[in-house]
Amino acid sequence: xxxxxxxxxxxxxxxxxxxxxxxxxxxxxxxxxxxxxxxxxxxxxxxxxxxxxxxxxxxxxxxxxxxxxxxxxxxxxxxxxxxxxxxxxxxxxxxxxxxxxxxxxxxxxxxxxxxxxxxxxxxxxxxxxxxxxxxxxxxxxxxxxxxxxxxxxxxxxxxxxx
Amino acid sequence: xxxxxxxxxxxxxxxxxxxxxxxxxxxxxxxxxxxxxxxxxxxxxxxxxxxxxxxxxxxxxxxxxxxxxxxxxxxxxxxxxxxxxxxxxxxxxxxxxxxxxxxxxxxxxxxxxxxxxxxxxxxxxxxxxxxxxxxxxxxxxxxxxxxxxxxxxxxxxxxxxxxxxxxxxxxxxxxxxxxxxxxxxxxxxxxxxxxxxxxxxxxxxxxxxxxxxxxxxxxxxxxxxxxxxxxxxxxxxxxxxxxxxxxxxxxxxxxxxxxxxxxxxxxxxxxxxxxxxxxxxxxxxxxxxxxxxxxxxxxxxxxxxxxxxxxxxxxxxxxxxxxxxxxxxxxxxxxxxxxxxxxxxxxxxxxxxxxxxxxxxxxxxxxxxxxxxxxxxxxxxxxxxxxxxxxxxxxxxxxxxxxxxxxxxxxxxxxxxxxxxxxxxxxxxxxxxxxxxxxxxxxxxxxxxxxxxxxxxxxxxxxxxxxxxxxxxxxxxxxxxxxxxxxxxxxxxxxxxxxxxxxxxxxxxxxxxxxxxxxxxxxxxxxxxxxxxxxxxxxxxxxxxxxxxxxxxxxxxxxxxxxxxxxxxxxxxxxxxxxxxxxxxxxxxxxxxxxxxxxxxxxxxxxxxxxxxxxxxxxxxxxxxxxxxxxxxxxxxxxxxxxxxxxxxxxxxxxxxxxxxxxxxxxx
Numbered sequence: 118x119x120x121x122x123x124x125x126x127x128x129x130x131x132x133x134x135x136x137x138x139x140x141x142x143x144x145x146x147x148x149x150x151x152x153x154x155x156x157x158x159x160x161x162x163x164x165x166x167x168x169x170x171x172x173x174x175x176x177x178x179x180x181x182x183x184x185x186x187x188x189x190x191x192x193x194x195x196x197x198x199x200x201x202x203x204x205x206x207x208x209x210x211x212x213x214x215x216x217x218x219x220x221x222x223x224x225x226x227x228x229x230x231x232x233x234x235x236x237x238x239x240x241x242x243x244x245x246x247x248x249x250x251x252x253x254x255x256x257x258x259x260x261x262x263x264x265x266x267x268x269x270x271x272x273x274x275x276x277x278x279x
Numbered sequence: 280x281x282x283x284x285x286x287x288x289x290x291x292x293x294x295x296x297x298x299x300x301x302x303x304x305x306x307x308x309x310x311x312x313x314x315x316x317x318x319x320x321x322x323x324x325x326x327x328x329x330x331x332x333x334x335x336x337x338x339x340x341x342x343x344x345x346x347x348x349x350x351x352x353x354x355x356x357x358x359x360x361x362x363x364x365x366x367x368x369x370x371x372x373x374x375x376x377x378x379x380x381x382x383x384x385x386x387x388x389x390x391x392x393x394x395x396x397x398x399x400x401x402x403x404x405x406x407x408x409x410x411x412x413x414x415x416x417x418x419x420x421x422x423x424x425x426x427x428x429x430x431x432x433x434x435x436x437x438x439x440x441x442x443x444x445x446x447x448x449x450x451x452x453x454x455x456x457x458x459x460x461x462x463x464x465x466x467x468x469x470x471x472x473x474x475x476x477x478x479x480x481x482x483x484x485x486x487x488x489x490x491x492x493x494x495x496x497x498x499x500x501x502x503x504x505x506x507x508x509x510x511x512x513x514x515x516x517x518x519x520x521x522x523x524x525x526x527x528x529x530x531x532x533x534x535x536x537x538x539x540x541x542x543x544x545x546x547x548x549x550x551x552x553x554x555x556x557x558x559x560x561x562x563x564x565x566x567x568x569x570x571x572x573x574x575x576x577x578x579x580x581x582x583x584x585x586x587x588x589x590x591x592x593x594x595x596x597x598x599x600x601x602x603x604x605x606x607x608x609x610x611x612x613x614x615x616x617x618x619x620x621x622x623x624x625x626x627x628x629x630x631x632x633x634x635x636x637x638x639x640x641x642x643x644x645x646x647x648x649x650x651x652x653x654x655x656x657x658x659x660x661x662x663x664x665x666x667x668x669x670x671x672x673x674x675x676x677x678x679x680x681x682x683x684x685x686x687x688x689x690x691x692x693x694x695x696x697x698x699x700x701x702x703x704x705x706x707x708x709x710x711x712x713x714x715x716x717x718x719x720x721x722x723x724x725x726x727x728x729x730x731x732x733x734x735x736x737x738x739x740x741x742x743x744x745x746x747x748x749x750x751x752x753x754x755x756x757x758x759x760x761x762x763x764x765x766x767x768x769x770x771x772x773x774x775x776x777x778x779x780x781x782x783x784x785x786x787x788x789x790x791x792x793x794x795x796x797x798x799x800x801x802x803x804x805x806x807x808x809x810x811x812x813x814x815x816x817x818x819x820x821x822x823x824x825x826x827x828x829x830x831x832x833x834x835x836x837x838x839x840x841x842x843x844x845x846x847x848x849x850x851x852x853x854x855x856x857x858x859x860x861x862x863x864x865x866x867x868x869x870x871x872x873x874x875x876x877x878x879x880x881x882x883x884x885x886x887x888x889x890x891x892x893x894x895x896x897x898x899x900x901x902x903x904x905x906x907x908x909x910x911x912x913x914x915x916x917x918x919x920x921x922x923x924x925x926x927x928x929x930x931x932x933x934x935x936x937x938x939x940x941x942x943x944x945x946x947x
Contacts (some may be wrong), residue, residue, distance in 0.1 A: 118312045119482070121335075121338050123313035125338045125342050128339035128343040128395065129342060130302060130309050130344065134302050135350075135361055135608075136281055136350060137289075137386060137722020139284055139361050140362040141343075141361075144388070144754065148407065148410050151411060152411040156415050158802065165834065168418075168421045179296075181290050182846075183524065184297075185302060185306065186303060186389075189303045189304070190307060190397050191303070191304050191307060192311065193310060193394030193396070203313070206701040207319060207400070219405055224381075224384055225320070225380075225381045226381065226387070226407065226408065226413065227409040227413040228378070228380055229406070229413060230411060231414070231417050232375075232377035232413075233378060235374040236375060236378065237370070237374075238364065238386065239388055240390060241388075241389065247364050251439065251450065252366060252435070252436065252437060253438050254365065254371045254436060257368065257375065258372075262382065264379060265376035265380045265382075266380070267325055269379065269385045270322075277322065
């Protein structure tokens with residue numbers, strides 16, 4: 118799809134979210150809530166008494182952004198099915214090893230999970246949502262996100278070597 | 280005007296969850312259609328190969344931004360009904376840099392990884408598992424990272440305010456930068472990959488033009504309104520020379536162009552300035568409790584409708600307890616073309632502090648001129664009838680009370696007829712010497728067995744009888760005088776709290792300070808005529824063990840155990856079981872008291888504020904205080920509620936006596 122039209126579509130969804138929910142889109146919060154639920158199932162009292170997850174109580178999944186995250190997976194599935202774009206694969210450069218790509222995906226994921234809690238949001242909740250609200254901090258986050266990405270890009274380029 | 284689910288506070292209902300699911304589905308479709316189900320494509324932006332991320336993201340951002348601003352201009356929605364994230368520089372800079380590194384490594388961000396997962400990408404699954412681990416890691420290291428998490432917190436901060444531009448101009452500039460970026464990245468793509476699908480295309484030209492026109496239109500609608508400076512000669516209508524620096528104040532007004540200083544507002548209202556429309560935007564019940572004389576109460580969401588007749592006529596001044604809400608409302612009204620909206624500097628709390636706090640209660644010396652002003656203001660705003668100073672002076676206290684009073688003030692006022700002084704020391708101490716006119720009463724006479732629990736505050740009906748026997752009337756100002764233990768006074772203050780008699784103060788330093796300053800004492804018994812004190816039950820702060828138990832389960836309250844530490848730790852015990860309520864935080868009541876050589880004083884509000892800030896996150900946090908019998912905890916209750924302004928404080932009177940004796944209740 119034309120990226121600009123896709124952007125208008127995405128922006129309209131965000132606008133609808135502002136008008137109806139009174140809150141923008143979000144993804145990392147949903148993941149963090151799932152993380153809290155997992156930690157609860159392993160170490161209940163520890164989690165409940167922890168400072169960050171503890172305040173979400175015993176039912177962290179009962180939260181609108183968890184449902185939004187589930188919806189995002191479903192929406193992606195519908196769209197990918199309709200366009201026949203589902204293919205089971207590990208995306209990487211042809212010359213890169215599977216191990217390299219898996220390690221980068223895992224470590225990158227951990228960093229993303231951590232950083233989005235620190236900044237109270239990710240590309241969706243801070244950069245996109247806060248950016249559209251013209252909030253200073255969210256735009257600072259957006260700039261730093263690209264700065265961090267470009268700084269690190271050179272060092273992890275091998276995973277895309279063909 | 281749309282009421283969003285957030286503004287109605289129903290984001291946790293099943294309707295909200297269902298809507299979120301639907302919005303999530305649309306979000307997923309949009310991301311997938313944009314081609315974001317591929318990590319290779321997403322990371323292309325960092326190698327200048329595929330700039331789709333920037334194109335989609337900035338288009339979406341600008342679309343939603345313009346849409347929301349148009350919706351506000353049309354009066355469809357006000358920005359207060361949208362959840363706004365605070366700007367926290369430290370966390371957002373470091374978080375952003377880290378996030379960027381994680382993004383380029385994994386090739387995903389949380390939203391796109393969800394779509395990648397749905398498209399069958401194993402690396403998306405791995406990334407999601409990593410992000411879950413990262414979240415858990417964050418929780419486990421929260422204590423360590425917390426200083427950074429709140430570092431540089433600016434509260435809600437809009438780019439327009441950071442840049443000192445109007446919202447319309449900011450949005451317009453942002454759109455221009457976006458359009459330039461689209462052309463720029465198309466060029467980059469052409470250079471790096473040798474082809475660009477849209478560079479110079481009819482589509483991009485039209486698209487750019489549409490965005491440009493929309494932003495331009497918006498800027499014209501919002502107007503390039505800069506707020507006028509509100510500079511009036513301060514105190515121009517009074518001959519009284521005011522001794523604090525007029526210059527400094529004027530300068531302050533000039534710098535904070537959209538604010539009006541408390542003193543200036545007071546002067547204008549006092550002089551019956553018809554130009555000022557004062558609007559209290561707090562909830563109705565708070566307004567009913569107390570508001571600045573002459574203020575009208577309008578809900579935030581109704582402001583633009585109700586104020587339309589005052590648009591650019593005279594001056595509209597908004598206030599709340601603090602400044603955030605009025606500032607947001609002012610911005611919103613500003614966008615709707617109101618150029619005459621100002622907010623009260625430091626809100627109602629600042630106003631009370633600066634203009635209405637009795638001179639006797641101020642820590643810094645007050646020049647005579649200002650003291651006269653303050654008396655005038657107090658007279659006007661606190662409803663004092665002219666020429667009746669003596670008695671009314673005491674009544675005025677109602678608006679500062681409950682609070683602490685000092686010996687100097689009491690020595691000037693103790694003879695007034697509406698003043699009732701209760702001496703809480705032992706009978707023989709009272710008999711040998713007391714403040715003239717004071718009545719002896721033991722704090723224990725207000726406590727007894729209720730439902731089998733010993734030493735709890737008696738029911739309101741009994742309390743009001745005891746109060747009647749002392750001749751206290753609802754309008755009296757009651758002064759509580761302790762001996763060595765400030766918490767004797769605070770225990771008795773719970774009586775007046777329960778009866779809704781807010782017109783009381785505690786003599787800071789107690790009888791011993793009064794005595795050590797050589798002030799007048801005598802041994803006479805005062806004459807008392809019984810009153811019939813109305814039975815009034817204003818107690819919404821006493822909680823029972825079930826509430827505490829529920830609070831532990833819900834984790835929605837901070838439980839403050841104010842007993843000495845060795846009792847909290849279970850090293851000492853006079854009760855059925857030793858230890859403390861699970862999750863309770865220990866803040867011994869003795870920490871809040873300073874011992875002078877002859878008497879005990881409450882620590883200063885500054886000291887107490889700092890101490891409790893580190894324990895309690897916000898003024899509205901739910902707090903349950905308890906000790907063994909409710910006695911010591913009454914002191915913490917008084918401090919939090921009446922000195923520090925915490926609004927959600929509860930008192931578990933039964934305390935450890937009851938908790939430890941109920942074997943079914945958990946302890947630690």
